[in-house]
Amino acid sequence: MNKFWIMLTHTYMNRLKSKSFLITTGVTLLLVIGLANFQTIAEKFTGSEGGDSQEVAVIGDKHSLIEPLQNQLDMQKASVDLAAFDGSKQEAEQAVQDGEYQAFVELTAENEIPSATFYANQIANTTLSNKIRDALQQLKVMIAADQADIDPAVFQQISSPVHFDTIALEENAKTEEELSEARGLVYVMLFVMYFAVLMYGNMIAMEVATEKSSRVMEILISSASPVAQMFAKIIGVALLGLTQLTLFMVVGFQAVKMNQDVMTGGIFEYFGLDDLKVSLFIYLIVFFILGYLLYATLAAMLGSLVSRLEDAQQLIAPMTLVIVAAFMIAMFGLNAPDSGFVTVTSFIPFFTPMLMFLRVGMLDLPFWEVGLSIGILILTILIMAIIGARIYSGGVLMYGKSSSLKDIKAAIQLSKKE
Amino acid sequence: MTLQLHQVTKRFGHAVAVDHLSLTIPEKEMFGFLGGNGAGKTTTFRMILGLLDPSGGSISWNNETISYEKSHLIGYLPEERGLYPKLKVKDQLVYLARLRGMEKKSALRQLDSWLDRFHIPEYKEKKVEELSKGNQQKIQFISAVIHKPELLILDEPFSGLDPVNVEQLKKAVIDLKEQGTTIVFSSHRMEHVEELCEHLCILQRGRPVVQGKLKEIKRSFGKKNLRIHADFDVEHVKEVPGVVKYKQTGEGCELQIENESVAQLVFDTLHGKGFVRLFELEEPSLNDIFIEKVGASYE
Numbered sequence: 001m002n003k004f005w006i007m008l009t010h011t012y013m014n015r016l017k018s019k020s021f022l023i024t025t026g027v028t029l030l031l032v033i034g035l036a037n038f039q040t041i042a043e044k045f046t047g048s049e050g051g052d053s054q055e056v057a058v059i060g061d062k063h064s065l066i067e068p069l070q071n072q073l074d075m076q077k078a079s080v081d082l083a084a085f086d087g088s089k090q091e092a093e094q095a096v097q098d099g100e101y102q103a104f105v106e107l108t109a110e111n112e113i114p115s116a117t118f119y120a121n122q123i124a125n126t127t128l129s130n131k132i133r134d135a136l137q138q139l140k141v142m143i144a145a146d147q148a149d150i151d152p153a154v155f156q157q158i159s160s161p162v163h164f165d166t167i168a169l170e171e172n173a174k175t176e177e178e179l180s181e182a183r184g185l186v187y188v189m190l191f192v193m194y195f196a197v198l199m200y201g202n203m204i205a206m207e208v209a210t211e212k213s214s215r216v217m218e219i220l221i222s223s224a225s226p227v228a229q230m231f232a233k234i235i236g237v238a239l240l241g242l243t244q245l246t247l248f249m250v251v252g253f254q255a256v257k258m259n260q261d262v263m264t265g266g267i268f269e270y271f272g273l274d275d276l277k278v279s280l281f282i283y284l285i286v287f288f289i290l291g292y293l294l295y296a297t298l299a300a301m302l303g304s305l306v307s308r309l310e311d312a313q314q315l316i317a318p319m320t321l322v323i324v325a326a327f328m329i330a331m332f333g334l335n336a337p338d339s340g341f342v343t344v345t346s347f348i349p350f351f352t353p354m355l356m357f358l359r360v361g362m363l364d365l366p367f368w369e370v371g372l373s374i375g376i377l378i379l380t381i382l383i384m385a386i387i388g389a390r391i392y393s394g395g396v397l398m399y400g401k402s403s404s405l406k407d408i409k410a411a412i413q414l415s416k417k418e
Numbered sequence: 419m420t421l422q423l424h425q426v427t428k429r430f431g432h433a434v435a436v437d438h439l440s441l442t443i444p445e446k447e448m449f450g451f452l453g454g455n456g457a458g459k460t461t462t463f464r465m466i467l468g469l470l471d472p473s474g475g476s477i478s479w480n481n482e483t484i485s486y487e488k489s490h491l492i493g494y495l496p497e498e499r500g501l502y503p504k505l506k507v508k509d510q511l512v513y514l515a516r517l518r519g520m521e522k523k524s525a526l527r528q529l530d531s532w533l534d535r536f537h538i539p540e541y542k543e544k545k546v547e548e549l550s551k552g553n554q555q556k557i558q559f560i561s562a563v564i565h566k567p568e569l570l571i572l573d574e575p576f577s578g579l580d581p582v583n584v585e586q587l588k589k590a591v592i593d594l595k596e597q598g599t600t601i602v603f604s605s606h607r608m609e610h611v612e613e614l615c616e617h618l619c620i621l622q623r624g625r626p627v628v629q630g631k632l633k634e635i636k637r638s639f640g641k642k643n644l645r646i647h648a649d650f651d652v653e654h655v656k657e658v659p660g661v662v663k664y665k666q667t668g669e670g671c672e673l674q675i676e677n678e679s680v681a682q683l684v685f686d687t688l689h690g691k692g693f694v695r696l697f698e699l700e701e702p703s704l705n706d707i708f709i710e711k712v713g714a715s716y717e
Contacts, residue, residue, distance in 0.1 A: 003486075006516050014505075215500020219561060222467045222494045223517040225486045397469060 003224040004232050011207065011236030016243070025244055029251050036255030053079035054128055057104035059092050065107055065114050072135035080131055096121060103128060112143055170364065182280060182361030183334060189284055189357055190330050192245070193291055197323045200241045201299040202316065207233055208303030209312040226393035234296040283360050290377045291353025294384060295319065301388035304395035305407045322350050330354045337362035347373050349380035420445050421466070421569060421600065426475035428461055435461040437624040438475070443602055443617065448595050450611035451604035453621035454712055459604040460497055463571050467494055479569060490519030493567030497574045499558050503547035507557055510546060511564060518565040525564060532560045536586060552583050559587060563594060570594065572603035576610055588614065608704040620711055627711045636701050643706070644673040644681055647696035648688065655684050670696070674706070
């Protein structure tokens, strides 16, 4: 077995067995399972809380309005029971404070048009008040329409939502379904990319910084070339990430499958994941791998510059900011994928993995644009790998109190002949 | 199988760390590298190992350049000790040995025999961070020799060890040499070099100031030490021509003299003055040579 594989498996196994990895994975798995069962869990809570309908007292002399209002509430499937309250306002207040009712409403009417004041112990929770307000709004419209002698059929026409379809004229433009499908994938890609870079980039930088700060590095680089070490780390952590993501997906998929009857029509329909285009999937994988490689190389390079573990975070902060910026632009781009800003930034290699994928998914791009961006990305990765390897082999021999980006120059100098 | 450095130079920007250093380190010998702090010892080692590229000159081992393909032939104990703090001794050493081209099985066998030799077999399953500094150093030493290198480079191998451990390690180094390992080591401690090496080189600001066989260096240094114990005041001997240094001691004095014949002159001045209990002519110690050669330029 050659040294590259020894180092790769060492990185992989060591990280796999580390406590932090096991805990993170465990917690995330619980989260995934929790998320898949969210609907069931949420229903359990609301079920116990709002299973019985809420009692609301109504005061004022407009008792005739209570019945139509109750009808409106029932039509909205709001579990609110209105009850006429004969006492005074003070007595109603007392009743609410004693917990007999959830709240009380003072109904008044001017020219038959109803208005109301809502009283409750707390008004922070607007669920109940909103239900009543909506119902009253409906009632008001109906009464007003009635007063104006509008034919109910005409009224129906006025209030029904307009029928509106969007159709793209360009032959290859994405249809509505394709777009929602792409949007779903882009979302997934953005989040996975974002977290992968943050987590695994961090991991690589830490891995390098640990070896450096513990000074085991000097033995390592006298045994195997720094370049091989750097890539063994990058790929070792990539495999680890793959293991983790696969685990998440398998568990997530199983959890979703078990809850399928609850979930149908939910996320899946929104994401349109049931009918995917193969090409988009290939792009996803290509952009993900390239994006990972770019940021991982950067992280390894930065990690090799620090001499103390504590400084590692500080030094990779700029990298984190770049990925956050890419994420923000992508979020903006989801609604305006054809804007000039997104177009331009999608060719900047650090943004390409997220933004070009977004454009490929949402727009109909000529192949040369995608090809060009992939070319630029690969070229950047190669350059970064060469520079990174140089800095790595110099950086690992550098120990000093300063750990700034200025050290890059010193590291390159150290790895050169002169 | 000699290690040859030919006109090796290393510059860092404008600073010259190693300046046209030429050395021949014979096979199966122990070679001592001496020098003050910042003399260029570690830089030289790093160049021999290929961690740094020389700015000029060439280095060859057995007439071939040293590259990563040969790393299984070379053992290295860096000056800055370092192991994975969180890894168990066993995992650690097996990993490092495999990187030097060893099979896992034979690495484990070697590991056991070395741990036994240092009387620390109980540390095999312990994490390195749990060990004392001296024991960490033994583990570090094992990591340098576990794969039976032909060329062993030890940067300050004995620093930070108690006398018992120094003896243990010295014994191990001597055994390795007898088994045919070529050893290069650096030290601040002259007595270690004096005890272990046949050949040595004193570096100063990247330049060799003294170089060659220990015996020849001592002989060619010329100056000798003279120790006198007497019952009367001997201070007048410092006036004798040829006496370079005079140091009063409790029982008499210690002199450094230019050559052997000066001893005769000194002896003549003592004659008839009283009882001389000790009159001893000594070879100069490496310490004297070092201070003379390196210290001179500090002043």
